[in-house]
Amino acid sequence: MGIVLENVIAPVSEDGTTNTVNLRIKDGVITRVDEHPLPVSRGDTVVDGGGKFALPGLVNAHTHLPMSLFRGMADDVPLDTWLRDHIWPAEKRLTADDVYWGSLLSLAEMIKSGTTQIADMYFHTNSIARAVSKARIRATLSYGIVADKLDEHGKSQIKRARETIERWDGEASGRIRTAISPHAIYTCGRGVWAAAVDLAQDKHVPLHIHLSETRDEVAWAVKEWGQTPVMALDSIGVFSVPTIAAHCVHVTAQEVEIIAQRGVSVIHCPKSNAKLGNGHAPVVSLLDAGINVGLGTDGAASNNSQDMIEEMRMASLLQKASTGDPTTLPAQEVTMMATRNGANALGMGAREISVGQDADIILVDLSGVDAMPAYEPFSTLVYAAHACDVTDVIVAGQFVLRDRKLLTIDEEKVKYEVNRRIGRLSED
Amino acid sequence: MGIVLENVIAPVSEDGTTNTVNLRIKDGVITRVDEHPLPVSRGDTVVDGGGKFALPGLVNAHTHLPMSLFRGMADDVPLDTWLRDHIWPAEKRLTADDVYWGSLLSLAEMIKSGTTQIADMYFHTNSIARAVSKARIRATLSYGIVADKLDEHGKSQIKRARETIERWDGEASGRIRTAISPHAIYTCGRGVWAAAVDLAQDKHVPLHIHLSETRDEVAWAVKEWGQTPVMALDSIGVFSVPTIAAHCVHVTAQEVEIIAQRGVSVIHCPKSNAKLGNGHAPVVSLLDAGINVGLGTDGAASNNSQDMIEEMRMASLLQKASTGDPTTLPAQEVTMMATRNGANALGMGAREISVGQDADIILVDLSGVDAMPAYEPFSTLVYAAHACDVTDVIVAGQFVLRDRKLLTIDEEKVKYEVNRRIGRLSED
Structure with a gap:
């Protein structure tokens, strides 16, 4: 009942070297970081992270x-x-x-x-x-x-x-x-x-x-x-x-x-x-x-x-x-x-992508026409990527954004509730 | 065989005052700008622009x-x-x-x-x-x-x-x-x-x-x-x-x-x-x-x-x-x-949204959670909106982007062709 992120580009050492790896997440933490494919159990959520940068939230x-x-x-x-x-x-x-x-x-x-x-x-x-x-x-x-x-x-x-x-x-x-x-x-x-x-x-x-x-x-x-x-x-x-x-x-x-x-x-x-x-x-x-x-x-x-x-x-x-x-x-x-x-x-949350860290992880698609070619993932992230290139967000081991869709917030309801308030808030 | 953009927010005077209007586009130019609904003919493309800012490209x-x-x-x-x-x-x-x-x-x-x-x-x-x-x-x-x-x-x-x-x-x-x-x-x-x-x-x-x-x-x-x-x-x-x-x-x-x-x-x-x-x-x-x-x-x-x-x-x-x-x-x-x-x-292209101007027009959705509430459309556009809020792009009276989809460029083909070149271009 964990999450497996396959083929993500991730910073795998202190000096920021990135590599394509597979990540396992269970009980809110990162339990495996491996260059080799990870075994998948029944009930696991498996995400293809090809072309995506995985980094701490x-x-x-x-x-x-x-x-x-x-x-x-x-x-x-x-x-x-x-x-x-x-x-x-x-x-x-x-x-x-x-x-x-x-x-x-x-x-x-x-x-x-x-x-x-x-x-x-x-x-x-x-x-x-x-x-x-x-x-x-x-x-x-x-x-x-x-x-x-x-x-x-x-x-x-x-x-x-x-x-x-x-x-x-x-x-x-x-x-x-x-x-x-x-x-x-x-x-x-x-x-x-x-x-x-x-x-x-x-x-x-x-x-x-x-x-x-x-x-x-x-x-x-x-x-x-x-x-x-x-x-x-x-x-x-x-x-x-x-x-x-x-x-x-x-x-x-x-x-x-x-x-x-x-x-x-x-x-x-x-x-x-x-x-x-x-x-x-x-x-x-x-x-x-x-x-x-x-x-x-x-x-x-x-x-x-x-x-x-x-x-x-x-x-x-x-x-x-x-x-x-x-x-x-x-x-x-x-x-x-x-x-x-x-x-x-x-004083809390993920500091890096490594075993034992809190599983606060985001996936950023570096393959869009706004971002590619991704010669160097940090450069692409900081100088070219946009908010809408973020595809998935995991906090404490659970998805809150999956394929650009919010899982914990009803976006239309929020927009409706905000819109009906702004007239009152902005009156002279 | 024209385009009708309905209910768009547009700058309608030199001083930048915006209003909700309907636009007709024909033969590459803007032919009507009206606060009232426009007649639609068979063959017209009609776009609901509610909540969207229409401005010159x-x-x-x-x-x-x-x-x-x-x-x-x-x-x-x-x-x-x-x-x-x-x-x-x-x-x-x-x-x-x-x-x-x-x-x-x-x-x-x-x-x-x-x-x-x-x-x-x-x-x-x-x-x-x-x-x-x-x-x-x-x-x-x-x-x-x-x-x-x-x-x-x-x-x-x-x-x-x-x-x-x-x-x-x-x-x-x-x-x-x-x-x-x-x-x-x-x-x-x-x-x-x-x-x-x-x-x-x-x-x-x-x-x-x-x-x-x-x-x-x-x-x-x-x-x-x-x-x-x-x-x-x-x-x-x-x-x-x-x-x-x-x-x-x-x-x-x-x-x-x-x-x-x-x-x-x-x-x-x-x-x-x-x-x-x-x-x-x-x-x-x-x-x-x-x-x-x-x-x-x-x-x-x-x-x-x-x-x-x-x-x-x-x-x-x-x-x-x-x-x-x-x-x-x-x-x-x-x-x-x-x-x-x-x-x-x-020395060419649209300078403003008015009758007779070249129909180079973009629609920007100001209703996303990154942009709303849109108290003042220019502020929302410049300080909050993102590239991915652009939904439609018209050049010389024809759509080149419709509902975020490129009509003139095969995006996947471009990505493929660029990707197969970058190894050679970046070699030491």
Whole structure:
């Protein structure tokens, strides 16, 4: 009653060498990787993977699932207008049911583009967890805390964060984990940060935060905290707990050192940073410092996709453009960021294709007219393949996409439910 | 015996306002655009375009079709290594048949991503023209001249360029036009440029050239010609004939003025420029100077796609990232670059959706989980849609893609023919 993937092209060693192999999957893990044909038992699902690249599922390590409801609502506007005149008013109208259907819309897009694991930060987290359970992928979920002080409001925010952890950590057969998310330095006061760190220590969950995303954020921190964001948060011991920090676009050389020393994982979001005009994160410096750098799309309101193949492509091209060096962030390295590094940051799921690893595996057809000839599978994946070349997605040993068909989400129902909500959400 | 497209979303005025309309196409042109249902005659093809964006076909105004044979052959390497150790040796092995099948591979990808018109520069132009005729899209074709001097070799290069014009200009019911292509300032001497300009004047065809693509090219021109490329070529009267200039990444403010004054069309190739580490063209300055700026993918060896939807996305995001301004190159403007401006540069094909225009029309499904909700069609197209959301492509009033199926190219045959060639082309 396992799965046998025959004749797939797969990275079979640490250095990224690829080979045509056969894979057996049973009880949620990879049990065989063999160049020779594998025996097939009655009840096994056998898939012909000829011409397809098998790799660990893509990890979208920073997103806001329900924001697909706002995709394209306000593009090409200044950051402040975008937030104050469009996103925040629209978010105030969101119901728990809106969040559920918006999350499923993102999850449908994600699975169809090869994502098997995500880290999300938002509110109405019960709805998001229900959607993730239904979609059957892995997720690290957190309630986004926004509070100036640890007053009544601040305490109620911490309480919500605690409730999300207590209700959902370890659920969905362990595919759901949780984090605690003080949103950012400019939205949370010192007391709130301290309470969040205490809660993270108490519950043994990581922090998942926004860090040094915009120039304004850095200027604000210098004015209000007397230091740049990384230095400011480090000075109150935030990074004493495991931390997943999204963005890190505007960080000094000293801050890169601190991030490395504290073992913080950085989640690079190149498309969102580009589209909002926030600039280029110093990815090469971060990697050179030994930092675990993963990739994320950010929410679909600022991307506007939840497509990690495109995110890998943009990560590489934006760095090559900004450095002027075509050897920057080569295809294999950026694939490692989107797979192994993401899994390392979130602490679960497949890191590579080898025996004993979690069976989070995607198949990408490299034989389409958009992708062929596939001289080098990583290059083809990163620079030429498209989301729709992803044919199959397996999470924890079970198919969630088979031959381009979603098995856990009713796509037409999701489209119907989203469409009947957008009029209300976008009203002036 | 016409085509009726019902209930499509289309830009119906100069300012880009979109509306749901019905379109009638007959004898290669748009004959009706109406908000009310159109009468249907026996023999008409009627297409339900509900939820689909109808826009003028995308114009890929700078490419090298056969280079899809080298897609992914050598990525992430320095520009010089890429050219000298990989591309040039592989090009030496190309036969006329290789060029034919490689061109069809690119054309298959292009049609499936909404392109109806291209400008190509390469060699074995007879093979390219045969492939374009078969694919049934519009093309401006040219032989790429490489010659230091107007010696025997230089004259034979000019002769080949002339033969391409005489053999192919106006063929395929006028869908094929030609240009003359002195390749670049660093590959053609003064005498060759002068002969090319004479030929362009004689034949009434435009020049299609590479211009100011790399920093090395600018340094070379300053050393060898005593001036930067635009100034150097202008000094010998090159821009006295209509010119399509690809790249223009490294141009001074004075050169932007010259380009504007001479009416040169610039073809921006953002992905290729990024991937080769060549930098960002000053697109906003070029547009502000009143220059007609189109978009191109460049060849698939440096892109690695022939996908104009992705090229539009990258054009906008790369400029937003480099300028730090999220209002730079908004969705509608970049769509105009990829449609109207490209058609203006090449002098044929549809410029907009209106009565009397050539019926080069594509339908893009904006209702997929990757694209919806479509608050604003241009935003959805540029920032969210994918190549595989293109459902139908009409060129000069005839379908070349219908419901995602290529009608003029046998996709499996192309894949077979390309696959049996790549071993020979990539040998050391």
